[in-house]
Amino acid sequence: MSDNFEPKILGILCNWCSYAGADLAGTSRLKYPANIRIVKVMCSGRVEPTLILKAFQEGADGVLISGCHPGDCHYVDGNIKTLRRTPLVARLLTQIGIEPERFKQVWVSASEGEKFGKIVEQMVEDIKKVGPYQKKMGDQLDVVMHEVAASAKEAAAAEEKGGSNCGS
Amino acid sequence: MSDHKIGVYVCHCGSNINGVVNCAKVTEEIGKIGEVVVAKDYKYMCSDPGQEMIKNDIKEKGLDRVVIAACSPRMHEPTFRRALEGAGLNGYLLEMANIREHVSWVTKDKEEATKKALSLVKGAVKRVKLHEPIEEREVPVTNTTLVLGGGISGIQAALQVAEAGHKVYLIEQKQYIGGNMAKFDKTFPTLDCAACILTPKMVDVGQSPNIELYTSSEVIKVDGYVGNFTVTVREKPRYINHDKCTGCGDCASACIMKNRIPHEFDEGLSKRSAAYIPFPQAVPLKAVIDDGNCLFLTRKKCTLACVKACGAKAINFNQHETIHEFKVGSIILATGFDLFDAKRAPQYGYGRYANVINGLQFERMTNASGPTSGHITLADGTEPKSVAVIHCVGSRDENYNKYCSRVCCMSSVKFAHLVKDHCDAEVYEFYIDMRTFGKGYEEFYNRVQEEGVHFVRGKGAEVAQIDGRLVVIAEDTLLGQYREIPVDMVILNTALEPRVDAEKVAQTLGISRSGDGFFMESHIKLDPVTTTTDGIYLAGCCQSPKDIPDSVAQGSAAAAQSLAIIATGKVKISPISASIDSEQCAGCRICIGLCTYRAIKLNEETLRAEINEAVCKGCGTCAAGCPSGAIRVSHFNDDQLLAQIEGVLA
Numbered sequence A: 001m002s003d004n005f006e007p008k009i010l011g012i013l014c015n016w017c018s019y020a021g022a023d024l025a026g027t028s029r030l031k032y033p034a035n036i037r038i039v040k041v042m043c044s045g046r047v048e049p050t051l052i053l054k055a056f057q058e059g060a061d062g063v064l065i066s067g068c069h070p071g072d073c074h075y076v077d078g079n080i081k082t083l084r085r086t087p088l089v090a091r092l093l094t095q096i097g098i099e100p101e102r103f104k105q106v107w108v109s110a111s112e113g114e115k116f117g118k119i120v121e122q123m124v125e126d127i128k129k130v131g132p133y134q135k136k137m138g139d140q141l142d143v144v145m146h147e148v149a150a151s152a153k154e155a156a157a158a159e160e161k162g163g164s165n166c167g168s
Numbered sequence B: 001m002s003d004h005k006i007g008v009y010v011c012h013c014g015s016n017i018n019g020v021v022n023c024a025k026v027t028e029e030i031g032k033i034g035e036v037v038v039a040k041d042y043k044y045m046c047s048d049p050g051q052e053m054i055k056n057d058i059k060e061k062g063l064d065r066v067v068i069a070a071c072s073p074r075m076h077e078p079t080f081r082r083a084l085e086g087a088g089l090n091g092y093l094l095e096m097a098n099i100r101e102h103v104s105w106v107t108k109d110k111e112e113a114t115k116k117a118l119s120l121v122k123g124a125v126k127r128v129k130l131h132e133p134i135e136e137r138e139v140p141v142t143n144t145t146l147v148l149g150g151g152i153s154g155i156q157a158a159l160q161v162a163e164a165g166h167k168v169y170l171i172e173q174k175q176y177i178g179g180n181m182a183k184f185d186k187t188f189p190t191l192d193c194a195a196c197i198l199t200p201k202m203v204d205v206g207q208s209p210n211i212e213l214y215t216s217s218e219v220i221k222v223d224g225y226v227g228n229f230t231v232t233v234r235e236k237p238r239y240i241n242h243d244k245c246t247g248c249g250d251c252a253s254a255c256i257m258k259n260r261i262p263h264e265f266d267e268g269l270s271k272r273s274a275a276y277i278p279f280p281q282a283v284p285l286k287a288v289i290d291d292g293n294c295l296f297l298t299r300k301k302c303t304l305a306c307v308k309a310c311g312a313k314a315i316n317f318n319q320h321e322t323i324h325e326f327k328v329g330s331i332i333l334a335t336g337f338d339l340f341d342a343k344r345a346p347q348y349g350y351g352r353y354a355n356v357i358n359g360l361q362f363e364r365m366t367n368a369s370g371p372t373s374g375h376i377t378l379a380d381g382t383e384p385k386s387v388a389v390i391h392c393v394g395s396r397d398e399n400y401n402k403y404c405s406r407v408c409c410m411s412s413v414k415f416a417h418l419v420k421d422h423c424d425a426e427v428y429e430f431y432i433d434m435r436t437f438g439k440g441y442e443e444f445y446n447r448v449q450e451e452g453v454h455f456v457r458g459k460g461a462e463v464a465q466i467d468g469r470l471v472v473i474a475e476d477t478l479l480g481q482y483r484e485i486p487v488d489m490v491i492l493n494t495a496l497e498p499r500v501d502a503e504k505v506a507q508t509l510g511i512s513r514s515g516d517g518f519f520m521e522s523h524i525k526l527d528p529v530t531t532t533t534d535g536i537y538l539a540g541c542c543q544s545p546k547d548i549p550d551s552v553a554q555g556s557a558a559a560a561q562s563l564a565i566i567a568t569g570k571v572k573i574s575p576i577s578a579s580i581d582s583e584q585c586a587g588c589r590i591c592i593g594l595c596t597y598r599a600i601k602l603n604e605e606t607l608r609a610e611i612n613e614a615v616c617k618g619c620g621t622c623a624a625g626c627p628s629g630a631i632r633v634s635h636f637n638d639d640q641l642l643a644q645i646e647g648v649l650a
């Protein structure tokens, strides 16, 4: 049964580096598994926990977030905010029973088409090992979703506040 | 119950998509969705008939939303937006599904590909329903240009913009302009002397009323966007008052460090003072004090002979660095290349054997105003009887750079000619294969072959010293023989590499680099001059190795881009920006800390955050961090993204 399991992965890619990197995989005619569905955002900093949770709610078996390498973000440091949010999101996902294999945050530059393909390949392989994602919390996922999203944001915000001087 | 009339168009892209994705099936399936009133597949959607078809459907069937499943939106989104607008529909009521780069080109299995394509189109259909018309923002343009790098391509770009009557700030890291070309002797294929063709241009730069030249300077910060950049430049002290210095060189003769410091301009083949004139034709022709070697600057211990010698009283040790800020409409990057350091390929003995030199050193040697006054000499001052030229040192080599540096075959052939021209030596060229691709290049190669140069097809593998004599070891692939050829001098024609600071420059300007480390163009074939950042253009070797004609051509092309912006007087900037719903905003100020551009401020009266849309760049980082969900990013709002996610996973 699980031999035929083909995981569904949602990829959220920033427009400037990672989406271009995925395009380069195409123009270089590199083959990688068809399991990923790519959605574009302008910057990886746009990715909020709600989007990730939504994916799992809609039946994704994994979520991949990719942005420009640190220092290369088109918006200076949007990806640094992503970098800060990632561990929080990862922790929240584990708390609601989503295995770590199912969530990955990477950096792919516009010239790393090959790397992008490899990442997808690896992720498909890893997720195949843990099997299809079953909504462990059932319908509850919907209920906790907003709560979780809000708390993730707050946690990120708290961190943010610590790191910057607010106000004028 | 359906509110929208959506048209879905699936492009075959010849066989690029249709060869893998079953476009007819995707079209059929998507046509079953309620609000999709038109679903069509066609050979080339981007062609005139393709676009006409879409326009007609919009008009005749009253479509209010369009989905195009085709190539990457990075390629044709602007094309199709224009098509929508041509039919009276706002361009943002379009969504593209990337079924070429993200599906047909990367998927082997046709069924899998068709399934994936269908999900992407479904996501696009769900998303497009929530699209809103957006008006593109137009902003006025500052009619000045900044050119970074004063080599031949930067000079060309600067002169063309200046000649069109517009102000240019030309920023050069070195103390003089001219770049690498200023060091060359003769240029292929016509053998004009580099100085003869370059010096007049350098002089023009120095004299143009429209060009403000900043040497010893670097860009440290770039703010703003196309049409309205603010560039911060750091100018290092030169310790010479430019207004007073006459460029006489008396300071150099007086300096007590005279003839003790290897001269960079001569690639270390001559020695200079700590106070010096970079080279006789330098622009600006002003003395420089080298703060790394000047005894006064480094140890405060010197007789200050230079100060005494300077009749113009131009030396000023109290100079400090100056920070300049320029407002410019566009930026032309022409930062050039670095030469591969042959010491990284120790098999060639560079740095170990005195008579193994690199191409640029040879250029200096043959240059009449160079360190040997144009004589080709060995380390002991005698003339060589045989010379080897090794191609592709550091190029076309898995260990260093995979790419071909493009100019080395031709410059190697030129070196052979120059050796023949200057002395009686036998010349051996070691090449992998000969790439003489330009106008008049093959003819030049033929001419040099007739001059009796020995061409050995095989990459020089090693340079050894046997019994005090240099020996080039190579496999001659034409003869199928291993050869050891004794010579007196070896010229290593080394690769052109991205500059050491390319990464830093890319980050400062917010542009990408390709896998080889050079700056990345928007499209390798159709848009080799622009970068993915609007208003930043590329010229010359900073984009990829090129010869002088190509560098000049690209310099002109970049100038044309800058002039086009100035001519229009305004530019369209991305209308994607964030806004705050003040009802929902709790005034927590988190977004303020998240915004890199300081576009968000707290309204002190209402205690709600407000976004200055003119400053906002639309990255959406604030929206992702707002605990109240009060921030909306146009074209990337939560609902649109959630709908798309739902669609692609369905």
Ligand code: FES
Pocket: A014, A015, A016, A017, A018, A042, A043, A044, A045, A066, A067, A068, A072, A073, A074, A075, A077, A078, A079
């Ligand atoms: S634009 Fe790529 S991560 Fe910010």
